Amino acid sequence: GQNIDQPTEMTATEGAIVQINCTYQTSGFNGLFWYQQHAGEAPTFLSYNVLDGLEEKGRFSSFLSRSKGYSYLLLKELQMKDSASYLCAVRDADYKLSFGAGTTVTVRA
Amino acid sequence: IAGITQAPTSQILAAGRRMTLRCTQDMRHNAMYWYRQDLGLGLRLIHYSNTAGTTGKGEVPDGYSVSRANTDDFPLTLASAVPSQTSVYFCASSSGGDTGELFFGEGSRLTVL
Numbered sequence: 135g136q137n138i139d140q141p142t143e144m145t146a147t148e149g150a151i152v153q154i155n156c157t158y159q160t161s162g163f164n165g166l167f168w169y170q171q172h173a174g175e176a177p178t179f180l181s182y183n184v185l186d187g188l189e190e191k192g193r194f195s196s197f198l199s200r201s202k203g204y205s206y207l208l209l210k211e212l213q214m215k216d217s218a219s220y221l222c223a224v225r226d227a228d229y230k231l232s233f234g235a236g237t238t239v240t241v242r243a
Numbered sequence: 244i245a246g247i248t249q250a251p252t253s254q255i256l257a258a259g260r261r262m263t264l265r266c267t268q269d270m271r272h273n274a275m276y277w278y279r280q281d282l283g284l285g286l287r288l289i290h291y292s293n294t295a296g297t298t299g300k301g302e303v304p305d306g307y308s309v310s311r312a313n314t315d316d317f318p319l320t321l322a323s324a325v326p327s328q329t330s331v332y333f334c335a336s337s338s339g340g341d342t343g344e345l346f347f348g349e350g351s352r353l354t355v356l
Contacts, residue, residue, distance in 0.1 A: 230291055235285035
């Protein structure tokens with residue numbers, strides 16, 4: 135099974151940078167995903183890492199270290215619309231996705 | 244383009260009643276999933292199906308059943324609803340492959356009294 139930990143809440147100022155950490159323990163690793171979920175809405179895909187290193191996609195970047203069971207999502211140039219929950223998810227060898235409880239990010243003006 | 248459609252969007256149900264949540268996708272994805280989302284617990288996998296005709300149990304399958312008669316439809320049934328099944332239910336699908344990102348429906352909010 136999977137054991138996925140991420141902080142419950144984070145607050146940052148508009149224009150700043152926030153890093154959301156995620157640690158995991160898994161019986162079979164087949165990729166790590168980050169999803170964004172605005173209140174009352176469905177989760178939407180942000181990023182995918184299967185190899186060690188940094189994946190950059192615009193203002194968002196995601197990092198993976200498989201040996202440490204660690205990932206982070208970096209949000210740069212924060213905007214008010216980035217206020218949302220960010221979900222770390224690990225895929226196992228059977229292609230099932232397990233989610234962490236999510237990190238609620240609040241962006242303040 | 245519909246993507247994934249769930250019905251109903253919201254339902255209040257008396258304990259002991261039978262309820263089926265419907266999920267239909269038009270993306271011809273092989274894999275489909277049912278999750279429940281509860282405050283503080285995140286998304287938990289109930290059941291999944293890697294292809295039509297097959298299903299599997301997730302993390303919290305008790306009290307739920309699914310069927311996958313064809314590629315497009317993946318209904319979730321609560322045989323006898325209990326208050327602890329009050330939750331938001333999300334259906335998702337995936338094409339598989341390397342990235343295999345999940346595409347989610349808009350969710351079904353179920354309240355069992």
